[in-house]
Amino acid sequence: MRQYQAPKGQSTVDTLPEDALLVHQYALLNPLSIDAEDWADLPCEPLLTPNVNARPHLLPQLVRLNEMPKDARLALRERIERHRQRGVAFFCALLGSHAPAERVARHLMHHLEQRRQGDSRYWWLRFYDPYVFRHLCWQLDAEQMDVLLGPVHAWTWPDDDGRWHSQRHQSSEAPKVYHLFLSKEQWQCIDRLALLNSTLEMLVLLAPEVEQNAVLWQWVDNLLEQAEQWPLPEDDDRQLYAEQAVRFHPRMHDHPVILSCLKRAREPGMTYTQACADLDDARMMDLAAELDDRDIRKEAP
16 A cells, blocks of 8 residues: 555644634534534524525534634634543534635535536535545546535634644635535545445444544545456445455455355345355455465566
8 A cells, every 4th residue: 555645735633723713714614413502502504505404403504703703713712622532523624714604605505506517416525524525635626626526715624633734725726616526536436435434433343543634535445346347246345345455465356255245246136245144254354364465476587
């Protein structure tokens, strides 16, 4: 796996800076994750889009931090930390922007609803969710990210370890277009995000020594795509396929034993998980060692 390098315009700090709530003018809050009484006192605006059928108080909220007194803004750190200890992000993101709230809200609402080529339906793009935005940082090209940011010059979001990441515009020039257009391939990646995130969560438990970064995330996404193409129709099977490569060997699925399991999974009534049921961790490590031995023999003069 190649060494990770942060994308242009992106930075990371271990903890939320002391002045973060002062230098960011807005924040995003997901009311589906936070109890109503914990944000009822905040100046908020629901991101209500034309084609969504939901109550405003259940939609993502744009919090106008710049309307709050300094002491009140700084006091929000306690709420952020309290929710972090419970495994919940109080704010999905902090937004740095000198644009008025109306413009920021309009831009965000404009991009929440997306159209796919050849499809008349509207699709909800959850870019406000940090578990989605972290992947958009490697799925979108530089111009697309600048379009998504729009009037926001700094988009800062938390991760599970308490670190905060910030994405800024990658070009000093204004984008040539003002709406985000996603390719078919990008939509396919987005459609896999739920499975990708659940697989990454499992790898945190099963392979804590593997660093969680965009290189791993892209690799796991590629593995899930490979599993889909076999085809392995069940999410559990695709997740197992990806876990095997990450935990034991990048070419795990080239081993004849694993290939046999993949072929058995095509039989009626059989799943890949069932086909691999007899392969415990010790057996998988033996198979990985056999692949390494084969590589050594190939390299020998």
